[in-house]
Amino acid sequence: xxxxxxxxxxxxxxxxxxxxxxxxxxxxxxxxxxxxxxxxxxxxxxxxxxxxxxxxxxxxxxxxxxxxxxxxxxxxxxxxxxxxxxxxxxxxxxxxxxxxxxxxxxxxxxxxxxxxxxxxxxxxxxxxxxxxxxxxxxxxxxxxxxxxxxxxxxxxxxxxxxxxxxxxxxxxxxxxxxxxxx
Numbered sequence: 247x248x249x250x251x252x253x254x255x256x257x258x259x260x261x262x263x264x265x266x267x268x269x270x271x272x273x274x275x276x277x278x279x280x281x282x283x284x285x286x287x288x289x290x291x292x293x294x295x296x297x298x299x300x301x302x303x304x305x306x307x308x309x310x311x312x313x314x315x316x317x318x319x320x321x322x323x324x325x326x327x328x329x330x331x332x333x334x335x336x337x338x339x340x341x342x343x344x345x346x347x348x349x350x351x352x353x354x355x356x357x358x359x360x361x362x363x364x365x366x367x368x369x370x371x372x373x374x375x376x377x378x379x380x381x382x383x384x385x386x387x388x389x390x391x392x393x394x395x396x397x398x399x400x401x402x403x404x405x406x407x408x409x410x411x412x413x414x415x416x417x418x419x420x421x422x423x424x425x426x427x428x
Contacts, residue, residue, distance in 0.1 A: 253379035255309065255350045255423060256282040257387040262317075262415035263343045264391015265408040275388055281347035283381025287373040289354035294369050306427075310420045312349035317416030347384075354380075 260279070267275060354376055395408065 253282075253286065253376070253383040255353065255419075256286070256347075256380040257383035258419035258423065259313065259346050259350060259416065260384045260387025261391045262387075262412050262419055263346065264388045264393075265395045266343060266412050267388060268392045268395045268408075275392075276385070278343070278347075279385040279388060280381050281344075282350065282384035283377035283379075285347040285351035286354040286380035287377035289351035290376045291369065291373045293355040294372075306353065306424070308352050309350060310424050312345070313416050313420035313423070316346070317413040317420065319413070321410055321413035321417075350380075 256279075260282070267278065270278075394411075
């Protein structure tokens with residue numbers, strides 16, 4: 247059941263960035279969710295294969311820091327109104343979302359190094375569980391975040407508000423992850 251908890255960071259991050267990704271095609275959204283699975287599965291494989299161990303506290307600190315930095319970035323985008331108005335049509339302003347799947351894979355690297363492979367599983371089956379857990383939870387998070395924009399149509403016309411919402415949710419998500427130990 248621990249593998250499900252390792253995917254919760256994907257869920258939280260994708261709820262936060264869902265509003266920003268709302269205008270993307272289903273193919274792009276699916277690929278984005280799959281990247282979370284690839285990152286987490288690869289992180290787990292790397293941790294078990296190399297037996298590379300970083301302290302759990304450092305792993306968590308990196309993950310929380312990346313979420314907070316990206317949250318502050320989107321708050322900055324929201325504050326600078328001209329930049330925020332262009333954000334809806336400019337792919338360049340959304341570069342940060344593509345870092346998330348890789349930054350959030352750090353905890354899986356540590357998990358693979360520390361916990362290793364359960365006696366009744368192969369390393370590939372465990373990595374597959376990590377992949378599925380993170381990809382599915384990322385997809386659910388995107389659906390929730392995009393659903394918020396659909397439920398509140400005014401958000402689509404107010405990209406500064408959407409960017410601010412994403413920034414606040416990322417920072418709050420980092421706080422929740424820190425407090426709960428996810």
